[in-house]
Amino acid sequence: MSFINFIWNYLKSSKKILIIAPIFMILEVVGDLLQPYLTQKIIDEGIAYGNKGLVLKFGTIMAIVAVFGLCCGIINTILATIVSQNFGTILREDGFNKVQHLSFKNLDKLNPSNIVVRLTNDINQLQNFVLMSLRILIRSPLMFIGSLVMAIITSKELSPIIFILTAFIIILLYLIIKKSYPVFLDTQVSLDKLNVIIKENFSAIRTVKAFVAEGKEEDKFNEKSMDLMKKNIKSSRIVALIIPMLMLSINMGIIFILWFGGNLAYNGGIAVGAIVAFINYLLQLMFSLIIAGMLLMTVSRALVSGKRVRELLNEEPDIKEDKNPVHKENLSGNIEFKHVFFKYEDSDKEWVLKDISFTAKNGDTVGIVGATGAGKTTLVELIPRFYDATKGEVLIDNINVKKYKEKTLRNNMSIVLQRALLFSGTIRTNIEQGKEDASLEDIRNAAKASQAHEFIERFEERYDSVVYQKGSNLSGGQKQRVSIARGLVKTPSVLILDDSTSALDAKSEELVKQALNKEFDDTTCFIVAQKISSVIDADKILVLDNGVLTGLGNHDELLKNNKIYNEIYKSQIGKEG
Incomplete structure (x- = not known):
């Protein structure tokens, strides 16, 4: 079963919400896309000609659109939270029920501490992925396409800058995510090892104290804890690359737009309001890519966690019941x-x-x-x-x-x-x-x-x-x-x-x-x-x-x-x- 099919199987029970939630997301995106257009109108048709009435008119419309978009965003977030919580609850129940029916041999192989991590941390990662997907997976592509179209409509002359920046950022995100997957997988393995030590130590705390072995156990724990810290730092370094690199790209894009746009405006080829609107659409487009990048980082973690949870759910019980089992209320005991x-x-x-x-x-x-x-x-x-x-x-x-x-x-x-x-x-x-x-x-x-x-x-x-x-x-x-x-x-x-x-x-x-x-x-x-x-x-x-x-x-x-x-x-x- 693919990762997507696995996730969908646990989202089926929330079909109605999955249909309703995107509608509010679309309305929120439309509201966001209207803001630069209205800003352009205020600058080019209101401020440029000293028309206070028009400024007030479009300013009021902007405020109404902003409040409307806010309300739609809040509703979408609430619905997404309900879906993700329902998803996590059903998945956790299935995982727990699976464990209840595994044989001792299965449990020996999986290790109880490992199972605990899969039923808690890994499912939390998947829950977070579902929540972000319902908020971002729809919003980000819509915002990307919408802002790109609006930017082209606003100024065809400045559009090549957006295409070049977009291609560069997509390649950058791909390389970072490709590198991050094995690192996140390695981090989860280290977390499992640390949990094993914690569980063993707490279970045998009296033995540890009786043999004055606290120091030895602390050394074991510290070793695994340091290993986990190094893995977390390594994964954090990869994540930390995203925002600075993207911000640099965005700032360079704004500089080029102001440079070329300023020359066009000087020659009467574009209005000042259009340049401002174009920059806003660039920012919307770039931030949609940044958000998509963060989602893809979450996807990397979710793929690792999904694989581990599926391993648990797909574990075949070693003890299998006969196809036509014998059922007797009372056995003699021979x-x-x-x-x-x-x-x-x-x-x-x-x-x-x-x-x-x-x-x-x-x-x-x-x-x-x-x-x-x-x-x-x-x-x-x-x-x-x-x-x-x-x-x-x-x-x-x-x-x-x-x-x-x-x-x-x-x-x-x-x-x-x-x-x-x-x-x-x-x-x-x-x-x-x-x-x-x-x-x-x-x-x-x-x-x-x-x-x-x-x-x-x-x-x-x-x-x-x-x-x-x-x-x-x-x-x-x-x-x-x-x-x-x-x-x-x-x-x-x-x-x-x-x-x-x-x-x-x-x-x-x-x-x-x-x-x-x-x-x-x-x-x-x-x-x-x-x-x-x-x-x-x-x-x-x-x-x-x-x-x-x-x-x-x-x-x-x-x-x-x-x-x-x-x-x-x-x-x-x-x-x-």
Whole structure:
């Protein structure tokens, strides 16, 4: 899709305004073009002959035309603003909706910080382009053609000066814009890099402070900031060339007009008022070119931003739904992995998971243990199709997960991540995310099961207590309990707990396990854990080592037969087991 078609697709909803706005712009331009003509009349027919009545008459007409043009310009600007704001809103909504439907693999490739820049800065650039286009794209050509025609009518003898100046300025603008495009593209890349550092630093500010790494982070930031500054200065230098070069051209044009026009006037070939009118038309023509040049600079930025936004909108989701997906309200939760291999990129040499096979029946509790980087989280992320297996099959109720309707699959699951990310709002709204129609009783029961109810009741507003961004006003343990409650508020067929009790004390963790066994006995539960104590009572435990399933069985079986499990157990609990 071309840039113009892309822009037009988002302007279609404002067709009526797009028809009306140019009418006011045309009227404004006509008013501007009449001013030099009226000035000529006042000088040549009024002032030259001392006719005060005629001066007053044409002066009044000039004032009326000026006010009329002003009103038309204001209306056009208001309409252009409405169109550009509507354009930006629709485009931003489409971009955000696109991100919501991208897979983890897509998001890994695009980078969240990069996406933020595309949805904010890049769309703002496009919005500005639309606003300027509706004001200038119509005005500038009309003013250019109109002033050129009026200048020729006023004095054919002086017209060659305008043609020469116009050709020179057009060539100049072309060269400047051609040079500016790659510079603006480079500037956007530098801005992306700076945003990545800002996001990473703010996300890990506690780690930075804990390791007294402020200086190092400041150096990294300053390096990227200086790079962006240099790129901005470079692009500003290019922009800065336009006005001085054009003003020089205009002033030289006026000098030539006064020189040749003065000679013509001396010989009676042209009236003084005509020279004044001709200079005014020259100024109108030149300023229309200057404005067009500024618009073209905006176009250069908009082309870069448009390309980046289209890349986001055209990103094909890695996870695609089957053409005839299976839709079942309730899944039993029988899960089977059949010779599953996985790597994040096809080009990667190392497999993250290698030939994983196991089954889990409805109601089973499956523990997953292993060293950091063993592939535990990756394995459970294949069940809700956050990623797809590179080879092999993941089956639920004997149907490949790829065959299910995505909404069906995930509606039957609850996932509680290790990093308990809460949203701005209240405790209640955060838990409600797990079940849209959850009653207060459902929320309380989930909070009781996650051991969150007790501390929530101590808050003055209880379940309506405000939660700051990312839950920054709650402790790590409190955030995890609210996060677990969010996962338990509905009764899922499959529950995935990805090391989600790591911030809980032993007593609270045990109470959560008891609640799960009591309230969710028909739910297939996967518990990813670093601690053996978290999975010791599981029906079966998977032991992963560098993506390989090295052990499968219950605690007692693995303790006897699996060296890796035995070593983990002894290092955590002791030899008495």
